[in-house]
Amino acid sequence: MLMNLLHFVISIWVPLVCAVIIVAVLPLVAGYIVLMERKVMADMQARLGPMRVGPHGLLQPIADALKLLIKEDIIPDEADKAIFWFAPLISVTAAMLAMSALAIGPWFQIAELNVGLLFVVGISALGIFGIVLGGWSSNSHYSLLGALRSAAQLVSYETAAGMAIVGALLLAGTLSTREIIQAQNDYGTWFAFAAPVGFFIYIVASIAETNRAPFDLPEAESELVAGYMTEYSGFRWALYFLAEYTNMVVVASIATTLFLGGWLRPFAGTPAFDFLDGFPSLLMLVVGAYCFYRAPKQPVKVQNLFMVAVGLLMFLAAMILAAPLVPAVANLLPGLKPGLHGAFWFLLKVGLYIYLFMWLRFTFPRYRFDQLMRLGWQFLIPLSIVNVMGIGVALVLHRHWGWGHLPAFGLTTLLTLLVAGLLGWESEKKDKEHVFVGEA
Amino acid sequence: MLDQIVFYFFAALAVVSAILVVTRRNVVQSAIFLITALLATAGIFLSLHAEFLFIVQVILYAGGIMVLFVFVIMLINMDVALHQIQFNRQWWLGLLLALVVGAELTIAIAIGRSHLSFGDPAPASALEPSTQLVGKVLFSEYMLPFEIASILLLVAMIGAVVMAKKKI
Numbered sequence: 001m002l003m004n005l006l007h008f009v010i011s012i013w014v015p016l017v018c019a020v021i022i023v024a025v026l027p028l029v030a031g032y033i034v035l036m037e038r039k040v041m042a043d044m045q046a047r048l049g050p051m052r053v054g055p056h057g058l059l060q061p062i063a064d065a066l067k068l069l070i071k072e073d074i075i076p077d078e079a080d081k082a083i084f085w086f087a088p089l090i091s092v093t094a095a096m097l098a099m100s101a102l103a104i105g106p107w108f109q110i111a112e113l114n115v116g117l118l119f120v121v122g123i124s125a126l127g128i129f130g131i132v133l134g135g136w137s138s139n140s141h142y143s144l145l146g147a148l149r150s151a152a153q154l155v156s157y158e159t160a161a162g163m164a165i166v167g168a169l170l171l172a173g174t175l176s177t178r179e180i181i182q183a184q185n186d187y188g189t190w191f192a193f194a195a196p197v198g199f200f201i202y203i204v205a206s207i208a209e210t211n212r213a214p215f216d217l218p219e220a221e222s223e224l225v226a227g228y229m230t231e232y233s234g235f236r237w238a239l240y241f242l243a244e245y246t247n248m249v250v251v252a253s254i255a256t257t258l259f260l261g262g263w264l265r266p267f268a269g270t271p272a273f274d275f276l277d278g279f280p281s282l283l284m285l286v287v288g289a290y291c292f293y294r295a296p297k298q299p300v301k302v303q304n305l306f307m308v309a310v311g312l313l314m315f316l317a318a319m320i321l322a323a324p325l326v327p328a329v330a331n332l333l334p335g336l337k338p339g340l341h342g343a344f345w346f347l348l349k350v351g352l353y354i355y356l357f358m359w360l361r362f363t364f365p366r367y368r369f370d371q372l373m374r375l376g377w378q379f380l381i382p383l384s385i386v387n388v389m390g391i392g393v394a395l396v397l398h399r400h401w402g403w404g405h406l407p408a409f410g411l412t413t414l415l416t417l418l419v420a421g422l423l424g425w426e427s428e429k430k431d432k433e434h435v436f437v438g439e440a
Numbered sequence: 441m442l443d444q445i446v447f448y449f450f451a452a453l454a455v456v457s458a459i460l461v462v463t464r465r466n467v468v469q470s471a472i473f474l475i476t477a478l479l480a481t482a483g484i485f486l487s488l489h490a491e492f493l494f495i496v497q498v499i500l501y502a503g504g505i506m507v508l509f510v511f512v513i514m515l516i517n518m519d520v521a522l523h524q525i526q527f528n529r530q531w532w533l534g535l536l537l538a539l540v541v542g543a544e545l546t547i548a549i550a551i552g553r554s555h556l557s558f559g560d561p562a563p564a565s566a567l568e569p570s571t572q573l574v575g576k577v578l579f580s581e582y583m584l585p586f587e588i589a590s591i592l593l594l595v596a597m598i599g600a601v602v603m604a605k606k607k608i
Contacts, residue, residue: 083468115491115571122499128507129475136468136514144514151511155504175571 015110022099022110030245031061033354040358055294055303058310071234076138079231083137088236091130091243095250098124102253103177105263105343107335116177117254121165124250127243128154131211131218134240135228146227149369150218153208156376161205163384167198167391168258181262187405188269192259194394194409197387197416199259201380203356206251208376210244212357214364215372252353253346260349263342277337280344281322288314378427383420390416446487454480467513471506478502492571 035050035057042049050057075084101116103109113119128151135147168191169175172183184190192199208215219227229240256262267273291311298304321344323329324337367375390412397408457476464470482497578586 080466080468083472113491115495118495118499119491122495122503125499125503128503129510132507132510132514133468133472136510148511148514151507155507155511158504 018108018110019100021108023096026096026099026246026249027065027242028061029249030242031065033245033248034064034241035061036355037358037361040355041362044359044362055298055307055310058306065238068238069235073234073236074231076140076231078139080137080139083133084231085236087130087134087137088232088239088243089130090133091127092239092246094123094125094127094130095243095246098250099246099253101177102250102257103181103262104253104346105339105341106178107339108343109177112176112178115175117165117169117175117180117258120177120250120254121162124247125154125158127247130240130243131228134232138228138231140231142225142230143228146218146224146230149224150211150228153211153215153218153372153376156373157205157208157380160201160376160380160384161209163381163388164198164201164205165254165258167195167384167388170388170391170395171195172258177257177262180257181264184261185264185268189405190259190261190264192261194405195259195387195391196413197383197420198391199255201384201387202255202259204375204380206255207357207360208372210247210251210357212248213361214366216366217369217372220366248354248357249350252350252357255353256346256349260353262349263338263346265341265345277325277341278322280341281318281325284314284318284321288312288318374427374430378430379420379423383416383423386419387416443487447484450480450483450487453477454484467516468510471510471513474509475502475506478506492574 038060039049039057050060053059053063075081098120100110101113101119103112103116131150132147135143135145135150138144169180171187171191171194172180174180174183187194211218217227218224219229224230229237232240261268265273265276267276288311291307291314295304295307295311298307321340324333324340330337394408394412397403397411398405454477457473457480460473461470461477464473478497478501482494482502485491485494485497
């Protein structure tokens with residue numbers, strides 16, 4: 001009786017608490033991703049980036065958020081006011097809703113759905129309405145063009161991303177996020193290695209879907225001012241920004257779940273690599289030590305103290321992450337290690353994937369719109385279809401003909417790469433035939 | 441009890457937004473209400489544990505087709521569209537037919553109510569995962585119709601490309 005009651009309370013409260021955490025923490029996370037992006041950009045351009053607010057600019061996101069909240073909320077006279085008002089909400093709601101089916105570690109998941117991954121992909125695609133309607137309701141040419149570009153881009157790259165996902169789903173044989181990660185554990189390898197071409201297609205398509213450079217044509221500042229956000233200001237503009245960064249987290253989480261082994265540690269099945277269990281605490285210790293090392297060098301007294309506090313926090317995190325490694329604690333709470341370390345590895349992979357996004361953003365120049373469309377329709381979509389067929393062939397070779405993993409997947413990957421080369425050569429030739437067609 | 445509240449909520453949402461789709465003058469607003477109606481239908485599917493149907497409804501109709509709808513609508517000159525007559529001259533006939541069909545359905549259900557028995561819904565845990573089930577049935581029992589439908593779609597796609605392009 002008591003156990004039943006306890007079970008009921010847990011079944012209701014755990015998802016609720018997870019949902020509240022996601023809604024409360026995501027804006028903060030988005031702010032710090034922005035800070036990370038500015039720091040990475042500064043580093044790649046040999047600058048320092050934000051340094052004033054807090055030590056090393058650590059409080060910059062909070063200052064930015066406060067500024068955005070108290071800015072004037074301007075609604076243009078000619079705008080369709082109702083739609084202008086709620087369009088940003090659609091984007092944010094869709095992005096946050098998509099997070100609900102993702103499993104961040106074995107503990108942290110709001111809803112385990114039978115169609116988990118499709119749910120994430122489908123719901124996050126609804127965010128496009130926020131962009132399109134916002135661009136249209138602003139009643140401005142720049143906004144409308146940005147919205148049109150965004151819609152065209154999303155529809156084009158959704159197909160390629162979907163086919164890349166289908167490839168990985170064929171390997172997993174399920175749509176539930178938990179079971180996909182479990183399948184990668186059973187395979188002994190992440191699907192990024194079994195289907196490298198699919199992973200590549202997903203990376204490119206997810207950058208295009210989140211409207212990020214080098215595919216950030218919907219908000220290309222040299223052509224369209226700020227694209228669909230041109231007329232937005234203050235809080236509503238911040239909502240679009242929040243949606244964009246939440247979407248980055250969502251696509252990074254999808255890639256982590258599908259291709260990078262989710263919450264699995266690298267070499268999860270190999271006991272020889274068990275020393276990697278110490279990596280989470282070690283990383284936190286190193287970051288904490290670095291904070292202490294930098295603390296005396298801060299220019300202001302408050303910043304010294306702040307830096308020490310951050311260092312202590314990192315040490316605390318290291319302690320918590322090390323706790324499950326102590327045998328006594330592990331015996332008492334066997335679920336602690338997968339719960340904590342799973343969340344750590346998942347978030348680390350998501351972070352690295354987002355870092356890859358930034359790296360690409362500051363490395364490649366922006367595409368032209370016709371180039372973008374040609375890349376999507378004439379290269380990525382055919383390649384993703386070939387990739388699905390290749391994975392199907394590899395599975396038949398492996399399951400029915402008894403081939404090993406490496407020869408089966410190696411052969412089909414090589415064949416897919418060959419097709420990729422042919423497709424690339426073909427589109428290169430077309431590129432040279434008519435250098436500039438004019439209207440894109 | 442909760443199931444019924446959820447059902448009536450989504451049902452009311454679907455009906456109200458469906459009515460608004462045809463009565464709004466502004467095309468963009470109609471499109472938004474059409475999206476709401478489709479999403480409400482998806483919600484009903486979800487409350488029936490038909491998760492696959494739910495997500496297909498969201499991805500295909502709300503996410504795919506409606507994006508294209510909105511895309512096209514945005515290119516229309518709204519000022520002209522706002523001044524056109526909203527209904528053609530047969531609207532009263534359409535309304536009459538709708539009322540007749542509605543009455544027919546109501547009467548049929550009212551008469552046949554005692555003979556209908558739906559049984560108790562199975563608990564969610566007792567159901568087989570619907571996605572696998574749909575896949576199995578599509579590729580075994582309904583293989584031929586499924587393939588015919590996909591060829592039909594392929595033909596439509598090629599036809600659209602041929603019609604749109606002057607030189608292939």
